[in-house]
Amino acid sequence: MNIVLLGSGNVATHLAKALNAKGEQVLQVYSQNLLNAKLLAKQLNAEAIDNLAQVDQTADLYIISVKDDAIEHVATSLKNVNGLVVHTSGTTDISILSSHVKNGGVFYPLQTFSKIKALSFDDVPLCIEANDDNQLQILKDLANKLSDQVYELDGAKRKVLHLAAVFACNFPNHLFAMAHKILEENNLDFNIIRPLIAETADKVMDNLPESVQTGPAVRNDENTMNKHLEMLENKPDMQNIYKTISSSIKLMSK
């Protein structure tokens, strides 16, 4: 397949590299910032462009992987292409494309991507959606090449998944950052807590999280919770998080 990639962020980068590794040909990488486009295009033997008017009109697939609020603008520049146009957003409806392009779809990888961390695409859940069966089949075939976990999901389900992902990934990562801050201020290395983080995730690979909840809140250990809140006396932000989540744990374990 000949592919044009519109975007050069975390998702675009990981997806393009995975496609490239499976023998798909990325023709062009578009970014508003030509330097970013070039950085990625170089790794894919693709052309870097920073002007939507330069987009190759003959590709089989156009992947729009830009900020949600820029998807529509990018889509308007693809109104004449015959290839399939997909976006990679968890929260954006397929209809944002349908009103601008002939063949619109969704190709949403449910994973956290950072440019500095490589990962295998094999077990990245890929959520696909299309407007007709032929297009769905094209996306399904492509998705199956990349990953063992391919899901057909409509926009409503995809949005639910994206919301769940914020709770399962973005928020926990921020709590790891708070743990790091607490340790750092007391000259303790983040390394000491890494095995705990690894095990916390590993535990829910075979169990449901609510069945392996530990800590003072689920034990209703008010004494320890009060001591912790005292230690956070000068950190209203952390104290607030501590109270909010502890209350929620108590609520759920009732």
Next chain:
Amino acid sequence: MNIVLLGSGNVATHLAKALNAKGEQVLQVYSQNLLNAKLLAKQLNAEAIDNLAQVDQTADLYIISVKDDAIEHVATSLKNVNGLVVHTSGTTDISILSSHVKNGGVFYPLQTFSKIKALSFDDVPLCIEANDDNQLQILKDLANKLSDQVYELDGAKRKVLHLAAVFACNFPNHLFAMAHKILEENNLDFNIIRPLIAETADKVMDNLPESVQTGPAVRNDENTMNKHLEMLENKPDMQNIYKTISSSIKLMSK
């Protein structure tokens, strides 16, 4: 070493099995609930007791692994023993023992333990504290048998570590439980999000969490955050958590 284990909870169970596997002899398991004591004692070829007056007075080591507020009561029953008496609590001072027993110490494993999940003790950070060098050496030798990560930490640092662990483990696990709830209510399987959870933890094994933060809050994507809050309209508890953590992410990324 001949060991008496006072407690039969998650920490007691994992620690006793690890000691047993390294050839240490657990003589007795005490629990207020004789059935619990028996369940664990059977696996260790130890005697199960439910009365502190039955505790063998001649052991080398007494490990008190009970709820924090029960440690002192258990310690008072060990005032005549010559062996070393340690507790396994992250938040409790060593002095709670010193006033009751001859030789008090701390043996705190920084990990999340659930009876239903086995784990290797090799990389469980063990935090030890003692009142004199001889006792510290005994604990260090024992800890080194069990784990490659042994830290000498005073009570103040141990309490910091315990607080950080709540942020790095207990709170994230609760957020996983919320993600599960969101998925379940929409007939989506928890399996779909497990690779994301695994990668979220894996990312911070070699990176610091603040450098790999992703999601709408760190992008300041108000549109997505507002949509998410709408989806949580009838869930004040989750909405509250969503707002609190998102604000904190924005604050930290400023």
